[in-house]
Amino acid sequence: MALTKAQKVEVLNTLKELIKDSKSVGFTTNTGLSVEEVTNLRVSLREVGATFTLAKKTLIKIAFKEVFDVEIDDSLLPNQIAMVVSNTDAVSGLGKVNTFKKEVKEKIEWTWSYFEWELKDAEETKVIASMPSKETLLGRMVGSLQSPLSGFARLLDAIAKDKTEKEWAPAEEKKEEAPKEEAKTEEKAA
Helix, strand or coil, X not given: CCCCHHHHHHHHHHHHHHHHCCCEEEEEEECCCCXXXXXXXHHHHHCCCEEEXXXXXXXXXXXXXXXXXXXXXXXXXXXXXXXXXXXXXXXXXXXHHHHHHHHHHHHEEEEEEEECCEEEEHHHHHHHHCCCCHHHXXXXXXXXXXXXXXXXXXXXXXXXXXXXXXXXXXXXXXXXHHHHHHHHHHHHHC
Protein backbone atom coordinates (compact mmCIF):
# COMPACT_ATOMS: atom_id res chain seq x y z
CA MET A 1 0.00 0.00 0.00
CA ALA A 2 1.46 3.33 -1.04
CA LEU A 3 1.83 5.97 1.64
CA THR A 4 1.08 9.62 1.08
CA LYS A 5 3.80 12.15 1.68
CA ALA A 6 2.16 13.22 4.94
CA GLN A 7 2.00 9.61 6.13
CA LYS A 8 5.67 9.08 5.26
CA VAL A 9 6.64 12.16 7.26
CA GLU A 10 4.62 10.88 10.20
CA VAL A 11 6.20 7.40 10.00
CA LEU A 12 9.67 8.94 9.67
CA ASN A 13 9.13 11.09 12.77
CA THR A 14 7.89 8.03 14.68
CA LEU A 15 10.98 6.03 13.62
CA LYS A 16 13.31 8.87 14.64
CA GLU A 17 11.61 9.10 18.05
CA LEU A 18 11.90 5.32 18.50
CA ILE A 19 15.61 5.11 17.76
CA LYS A 20 16.69 8.45 19.25
CA ASP A 21 16.89 7.19 22.86
CA SER A 22 17.54 3.54 22.04
CA LYS A 23 20.27 1.44 23.64
CA SER A 24 20.38 -0.88 20.61
CA VAL A 25 18.51 -1.52 17.37
CA GLY A 26 18.36 -4.94 15.76
CA PHE A 27 17.09 -5.67 12.27
CA THR A 28 15.39 -8.86 11.17
CA THR A 29 13.95 -10.30 8.01
CA ASN A 30 10.49 -11.70 8.53
CA THR A 31 9.01 -14.23 6.16
CA GLY A 32 5.79 -15.95 6.99
CA LEU A 33 5.24 -14.66 10.53
CA SER A 34 1.57 -14.82 11.43
CA VAL A 35 -0.26 -11.93 13.05
CA GLU A 36 -0.50 -13.97 16.25
CA GLU A 37 3.27 -14.60 16.28
CA VAL A 38 4.05 -10.91 15.75
CA THR A 39 1.59 -9.98 18.51
CA ASN A 40 3.19 -12.48 20.92
CA LEU A 41 6.65 -11.15 20.09
CA ARG A 42 5.55 -7.55 20.67
CA VAL A 43 4.02 -8.46 24.03
CA SER A 44 7.20 -10.22 25.18
CA LEU A 45 9.33 -7.27 24.01
CA ARG A 46 7.21 -4.77 25.94
CA GLU A 47 8.14 -6.66 29.13
CA VAL A 48 11.78 -5.62 28.65
CA GLY A 49 11.19 -2.09 27.30
CA ALA A 50 11.63 -2.95 23.62
CA THR A 51 9.51 -2.63 20.49
CA PHE A 52 9.09 -4.48 17.20
CA THR A 53 8.34 -2.20 14.24
CA LEU A 54 7.90 -2.79 10.53
CA ALA A 55 8.83 0.10 8.23
CA LYS A 56 9.85 0.90 4.69
CA LYS A 57 13.58 0.53 4.05
CA THR A 58 13.97 4.04 2.68
CA LEU A 59 12.40 5.53 5.81
CA ILE A 60 14.69 3.44 8.02
CA LYS A 61 17.72 4.66 6.08
CA ILE A 62 16.62 8.30 6.36
CA ALA A 63 15.88 7.96 10.10
CA PHE A 64 19.31 6.46 10.78
CA LYS A 65 21.03 9.14 8.75
CA GLU A 66 19.21 11.95 10.56
CA VAL A 67 19.49 10.52 14.11
CA PHE A 68 22.87 8.74 14.14
CA ASP A 69 24.50 10.17 11.01
CA VAL A 70 24.98 6.59 9.76
CA GLU A 71 24.69 5.62 6.10
CA ILE A 72 22.98 2.26 5.65
CA ASP A 73 23.82 0.31 2.51
CA ASP A 74 20.95 -1.37 0.65
CA SER A 75 22.65 -4.75 1.08
CA LEU A 76 22.01 -4.52 4.83
CA LEU A 77 18.26 -4.34 4.24
CA PRO A 78 17.18 -7.44 2.28
CA ASN A 79 13.54 -8.52 1.96
CA GLN A 80 10.97 -7.28 4.48
CA ILE A 81 12.70 -5.59 7.44
CA ALA A 82 11.60 -5.10 11.03
CA MET A 83 13.36 -3.13 13.77
CA VAL A 84 13.78 -4.34 17.34
CA VAL A 85 14.44 -1.22 19.39
CA SER A 86 15.65 -1.72 22.98
CA ASN A 87 15.19 1.32 25.18
CA THR A 88 16.10 0.08 28.66
CA ASP A 89 18.72 -2.66 28.27
CA ALA A 90 20.76 -3.00 25.08
CA VAL A 91 20.72 -6.80 25.12
CA SER A 92 17.34 -7.82 26.56
CA GLY A 93 15.25 -6.92 23.51
CA LEU A 94 17.63 -8.74 21.19
CA GLY A 95 17.61 -11.70 23.57
CA LYS A 96 13.81 -11.89 23.54
CA VAL A 97 13.85 -12.02 19.74
CA ASN A 98 16.55 -14.71 19.90
CA THR A 99 14.31 -16.80 22.16
CA PHE A 100 11.34 -16.20 19.87
CA LYS A 101 13.50 -17.09 16.86
CA LYS A 102 14.08 -20.58 18.32
CA GLU A 103 10.30 -21.12 18.49
CA VAL A 104 9.47 -20.03 14.92
CA LYS A 105 12.62 -21.48 13.30
CA GLU A 106 13.39 -19.87 9.94
CA LYS A 107 10.60 -17.29 9.88
CA ILE A 108 12.82 -14.61 11.40
CA GLU A 109 16.54 -14.01 10.89
CA TRP A 110 19.00 -11.34 12.06
CA THR A 111 20.40 -9.14 9.30
CA TRP A 112 22.39 -6.62 11.34
CA SER A 113 22.19 -4.36 14.37
CA TYR A 114 23.30 -0.99 15.65
CA PHE A 115 24.93 -1.69 19.01
CA GLU A 116 27.22 0.60 21.01
CA TRP A 117 27.23 3.15 18.17
CA GLU A 118 28.52 0.64 15.60
CA LEU A 119 26.93 -1.42 12.85
CA LYS A 120 27.19 -5.14 13.60
CA ASP A 121 26.67 -7.88 11.03
CA ALA A 122 24.29 -10.83 11.44
CA GLU A 123 26.86 -13.08 13.17
CA GLU A 124 27.87 -10.40 15.68
CA THR A 125 24.20 -9.65 16.31
CA LYS A 126 23.52 -13.34 17.05
CA VAL A 127 26.35 -13.34 19.60
CA ILE A 128 25.08 -10.14 21.24
CA ALA A 129 21.52 -11.47 21.32
CA SER A 130 22.66 -14.66 23.05
CA MET A 131 24.33 -12.75 25.89
CA PRO A 132 22.51 -12.57 29.23
CA SER A 133 20.64 -9.35 29.99
CA LYS A 134 21.85 -6.76 32.46
CA GLU A 135 19.31 -7.96 35.05
CA THR A 136 20.54 -11.54 34.75
CA LEU A 137 24.18 -10.49 35.11
CA LEU A 138 23.38 -8.32 38.14
CA GLY A 139 21.47 -11.22 39.70
CA ARG A 140 24.43 -13.53 39.18
CA MET A 141 26.80 -10.96 40.67
CA VAL A 142 24.61 -10.47 43.75
CA GLY A 143 24.38 -14.25 44.15
CA SER A 144 28.14 -14.64 44.01
CA LEU A 145 28.61 -11.79 46.48
CA GLN A 146 26.07 -13.32 48.84
CA SER A 147 27.64 -16.76 48.74
CA PRO A 148 30.55 -16.02 51.11
CA LEU A 149 28.29 -14.00 53.40
CA SER A 150 25.69 -16.75 53.63
CA GLY A 151 28.45 -19.31 54.33
CA PHE A 152 29.78 -17.09 57.10
CA ALA A 153 26.24 -16.70 58.51
CA ARG A 154 25.79 -20.50 58.52
CA LEU A 155 29.14 -20.88 60.34
CA LEU A 156 28.11 -18.38 63.02
CA ASP A 157 24.74 -20.09 63.35
CA ALA A 158 26.43 -23.49 63.81
CA ILE A 159 28.77 -22.05 66.45
CA ALA A 160 25.83 -20.49 68.29
CA LYS A 161 23.89 -23.78 68.21
CA ASP A 162 26.93 -25.70 69.46
CA LYS A 163 27.41 -23.26 72.30
CA THR A 164 23.71 -23.38 73.20
CA GLU A 165 23.75 -27.20 73.23
CA LYS A 166 26.75 -27.19 75.59
CA GLU A 167 25.08 -24.72 77.96
CA TRP A 168 21.94 -26.82 78.13
CA ALA A 169 23.80 -30.12 78.50
CA PRO A 170 23.16 -32.09 81.74
CA ALA A 171 25.41 -31.27 84.71
CA GLU A 172 27.32 -34.58 84.50
CA GLU A 173 28.48 -33.87 80.94
CA LYS A 174 29.63 -30.39 81.96
CA LYS A 175 31.73 -31.83 84.81
CA GLU A 176 33.41 -34.27 82.43
CA GLU A 177 34.23 -31.49 79.96
CA ALA A 178 35.64 -29.12 82.61
CA PRO A 179 38.63 -31.27 83.71
CA LYS A 180 39.68 -31.81 80.10
CA GLU A 181 39.79 -28.07 79.50
CA GLU A 182 41.74 -27.47 82.72
CA ALA A 183 44.27 -30.19 81.81
CA LYS A 184 44.87 -28.51 78.44
CA THR A 185 45.38 -25.16 80.14
CA GLU A 186 47.92 -26.69 82.60
CA GLU A 187 49.87 -28.33 79.74
CA LYS A 188 50.11 -25.01 77.90
CA ALA A 189 51.27 -23.23 81.05
CA ALA A 190 54.06 -25.79 81.62
